[in-house]
Amino acid sequence: MPKLVRFMLPVLVCLAFSGWAQSPDSKMSPDYKTVQLQQFKTLQPFALASLDQNKPIYIKFWASWCQPCMEQMPHFEKLYQDYGDKVNFVAVNININEKRQEISKVQQRFGLTMPIYLDQQGQLALAMGLVGTPYSVLLNPKGEKLYSSHESDSVLDGFISRLAQGQQLPAETATSKLSDAAQQKLLAKYQSGEQLVFFTATWCDWYLAESRPEMAKQCKDAQAGLNQLAALLPQKNWSGVVNHLWTDDKALAEFNALYQMKVPFQIDSYGVLFQHFNVRTIPVLLKLKDGKKVAEISDFSNPQQIVKQLQ
Secondary structure, three states: OHHHHHHHHHHHHHHHHOOOOOOOOOEOOHHHHHOOEEEEOOOOEEOHHHOOOOOOEEEEEEOOOOHHHHHHHHHHHHHHHHHOOOOEEEEEEOOOOOOHHHHHHHHHHOOOOOOEEEOOOOHHHHHOOOOOOOEEEEEOOOOEEEEEEOOOOHHHHHHHHHHHOOOOOOOOOOOOOOOHHHHHHHHHOOOOOEEEEEEEOOOOOOOOOOOOHHHHHHHHHHHHOHHHHHHHOOOOOEEEEEOOOOOOHHHHHHHHHHHOOOOOEEEOHHHHHHHHOOOOOOOEEEEEEOOEEEEEEOOOOOHHHHHHHHO
């Protein structure tokens, strides 16, 4: 947990003062209401537009392997019991390295009665500017973001209570969502030629060690062997992308130093690349051709076999 806290604080500070923040306009893009989620467990499509538009919306992003998320679940359920008839509650699993049976265990463990949805492609997370879980977002019926926080405390309670009473609250003065132009700029370098892009996270080898030991080992082994794999195909255009959740420049520098990375890595600002290439499980290696995914490799146990797949 100390590493998590150390990583989260710089990220939040950077968001508050960086050029990523947009102009004073908290009105969410209208397409966020039509983002396709899936109901858990039926996998039926769901969109926020289907909710009662006269009610405010409380969106909570979480993952079954996220320790702070689990700590907040009893409070989340209590809020639903207290205000579920006056506020639309949307429990959103971010669907990164997730397992359906683990979601069921969380549901049973905490007696969750609110509906749960899966952000299968990370589109809602991108629209809401997700930088780490747990993450709560409150929207009024006009689609304005009123409040967002990683905490589940009396401040959040106060906002939800006032919204449930029908109070008109001022919107946030800025949104952390990356503009469409900025998203296109990030994607531009991947739109031509052939590239090999390795997707992972700076935290997947240690943060998942307790909750998902097999996943953590896969991350560690793949990251430790990436330099060797890249050396087998030196003529290829290699690059790496780390998930933006709980990650800042310092975390990336420590990651590069730990694995003595020779492949250049970048942080995926706001999850744009993860969403665009639909990366929901890490680690994974994508072969891109003119912006299109032509091969996807998640088994790194046999480097020679991978070379054959990529040649």
